[in-house]
Amino acid sequence: MSEAVRGRGTVRPIRMLGDPVLRTECDPVRTFDASLERLVDDMFASMYEATGAGLAANQIGVPLQLFVYDCKDDKGRRHVGHVANPRLVAADGAMLDDQEGCLSLPGLGFNTLRHARAVVEGVDIKGEPVRVEGTGYFARCLQHECGHLRGEVYIDVLTGEARREAMRALRAARR
Template identity: 75%
Template structure:
């Protein structure tokens, strides 16, 4: 994905890398909707754009709350930009598409990852107002990926067989 320009405020935060325990811990629901939550969302957008990502979950910036942001296109080329607080993946269906996928927390690596072609996420925004986000294609992939982070998963967890072995070998080879 090419780097998007943005006028959003916020300060990029360091991205946590695979091996950091926060990435493997299920995130807590947001209970307080205040200026600090809005600042977190702004910082997450700034981080996503600084890192040239399509989405960022709160635990990727060291915050164990159920929040993610996104900016990506669907299978029709329509751009989707937003955030979801306390998201629940309510639908993941359609064809299973195996496509190259990456993650800011596993930098410089991409693996063919199976994802459903359609996804629906329900939650609320930073003000507590209900939101429902529906995506197809790459956007559906993004929604599934970010919800996985908030459950303590990383995209390599959905790999199996030879693809998983290849990913684990590549990751081990990078570790000192």
């Protein structure tokens, strides 16, 4: 698996909540060529520039089922990679209530319930099958990025007072 490193790729602007591309279900990746490799490099460059742990393609305006990640799991192990056409095949274990943020909602963070373990299956930039399993923060990242590709943002999974707080913060940010 070819991974982008800092210095490769072109930084693209991150789309903000309100942009329709963030609310549209993404299309499957069907072409596995040099342009897809460049897109992955651009996604890593954009994610690193914004100091993120994950980035979905629609967050830079490309409505394809693709995300990149660089984050640690609950044992402190770093995971760096990408998944095209991901399917969240398992999200289980304890529910963790922890702070979550999003590059498309900068400056906002809310406690969000996520499963402690997640498994994603898809393909890499060559079209080869991949299976990624994460725990802790990495599981949170996998669930978050899969949500983006369905046209969701993390505040959609909030409930109760956390959801009310998020809605108040969004209204205040738009003023």
